[in-house]
Amino acid sequence: MIEQVFAGHKRRYGSRRIVAELKEQGHEVGRHQVRTLMKLAGLQSIQPKSFVPRTTDSTHGKGYWPNLLLDQPLPQAPNLVWVSDITYLPLASGEWAYLSTWMELFSRLIVGWRVDDNMEDNLVYHTTA
Structure with missing residues (x-):
């Protein structure tokens, strides 16, 4: 049953979520028991990678372009801005x-x-x- 739940959620569920789902289905299981059985079966959930974008280096020492539109009225015709x-x-x-x-x-x-x-x-x- 553990393998079915694990596969049904595309290897994303760990022991806590699997226990919760099995309990919803009416099965009496403990988290440590599920964790042990998962280890024996070689089931390890996929952990999402944390969001770390490669952003602009703020210490580059180069200038930046100022916002030239701040004090300007909205454009009155297409293709002006x-x-x-x-x-x-x-x-x-x-x-x-x-x-x-x-x-x-x-x-x-x-x-x-x-x-x-x-x-x-x-x-x-x-x-x-």
Whole structure:
């Protein structure tokens, strides 16, 4: 029964969760008994990796671009102002990918995007064809 619960939850459940599920099904089991049986069967739950993105190094000593739009009125026509942002994409391998998007500020539509395995400058550059 332990192996069925373990496999049914894609190897994510440890002894505590398996005990809780078996008790819900009406079985009298103890956590130490389940833990021992799991060890004997070679069942070890998969532990999720903690979220540690590779972010910008704040001690790089280089400058940054100030927000030039803070004191400006909202755009009154399309294609006057584009803004960009980057987000992290966790991959199944444990690595990270980085997604950069460009939004046209008047319509608030995404006009472009790019995914890369690094956060170098060329990730945020966008050229029109």
